[in-house]
Amino acid sequence: xxxxxxxxxxxxxxxxxxxxxxxxxxxxxxxxxxxxxxxxxxxxxxxxxxxxxxxxxxxxxxxxxxxxxxxxxxxxxxxxxxxxxxxxxxxxxxxxxxxxxxxxxxxxxxxxx
Amino acid sequence: xxxxxxxxxxxxxxxxxxxxxxxxxxxxxxxxxxxxxxxxxxxxxxxxxxxxxxxxxxxxxxxxxxxxxxxxxxxxxxxxxxxxxxxxxxxxxxxxxxxxxxxxxxxxxxxxx
Numbered sequence: 001x002x003x004x005x006x007x008x009x010x011x012x013x014x015x016x017x018x019x020x021x022x023x024x025x026x027x028x029x030x031x032x033x034x035x036x037x038x039x040x041x042x043x044x045x046x047x048x049x050x051x052x053x054x055x056x057x058x059x060x061x062x063x064x065x066x067x068x069x070x071x072x073x074x075x076x077x078x079x080x081x082x083x084x085x086x087x088x089x090x091x092x093x094x095x096x097x098x099x100x101x102x103x104x105x106x107x108x109x110x111x112x113x
Numbered sequence: 114x115x116x117x118x119x120x121x122x123x124x125x126x127x128x129x130x131x132x133x134x135x136x137x138x139x140x141x142x143x144x145x146x147x148x149x150x151x152x153x154x155x156x157x158x159x160x161x162x163x164x165x166x167x168x169x170x171x172x173x174x175x176x177x178x179x180x181x182x183x184x185x186x187x188x189x190x191x192x193x194x195x196x197x198x199x200x201x202x203x204x205x206x207x208x209x210x211x212x213x214x215x216x217x218x219x220x221x222x223x224x225x226x
Contacts, residue, residue: 004155031212033213035214041218042201042216042217042218042219043156043201043203043214043216044216045213045214045215048212048213056213058213091155091156093155095212098212099143099144099163099205099212100161101146101158101161102158102214103158104148104155104156104157105155106153106154106155107153107154107155109153
């Protein structure tokens with residue numbers, strides 16, 4: 001079964017540092033997403049990406065966040081200057097067409113200290 | 114923003130029992146999805162519903178898309194210990210090139226052998 005792969009699985013960073021979370025979506029998928037989940041809470045939408053541009057972003061996705069698809073396979077989320085409240089699980093997801101269930105990756109646990 | 118009310122928050126049942134959980138929304142969705150999340154993992158799609166009134170099964174799981182498009186339920190029959198986990202409903206109001214999901218807060222299911 002095809003998978004969405006995320007690296008690293010766990011990252012610890014100092015407050016104010018930049019982090020890049022990496023994802024390899026399923027190869028024939030066209031829609032890409034980032035979600036986050038603060039410990040014990042629901043999964044929240046961050047950003048959607050289609051045709052090499054952002055389709056929609058949430059209020060959480062402020063100027064400190066950016067996404068990129070630098071080549072045909074990777075999809076990255078960058079947090080420019082991390083804050084303590086950025087600590088969460090970050091999930092990448094992809095879908096073949098928009099209106100089908102996504103496949104989520106296993107997530108990157110980001111801990112900001 | 115759109116809010117999903119998912120209930121119950123948690124359930125403790127005996128192996129073999131049936132389980133029911135539901136989600137309601139103040140706004141309509143075009144698609145309802147049910148995901149299961151195991152600890153430290155990403156959500157895994159269980160069932161996707163695309164039409165109002167649709168009733169869909171996946172093994173011991175059955176889900177329905179409410180006629181009003183504002184609710185959905187998930188039933189698990191004859192529960193087994195590996196059903197333990199957090200179950201999330203998610204609604205999708207598709208349009209343009211954005212297909213973001215709005216998640217409920219989850220139902221934590223515990224199954225006693």
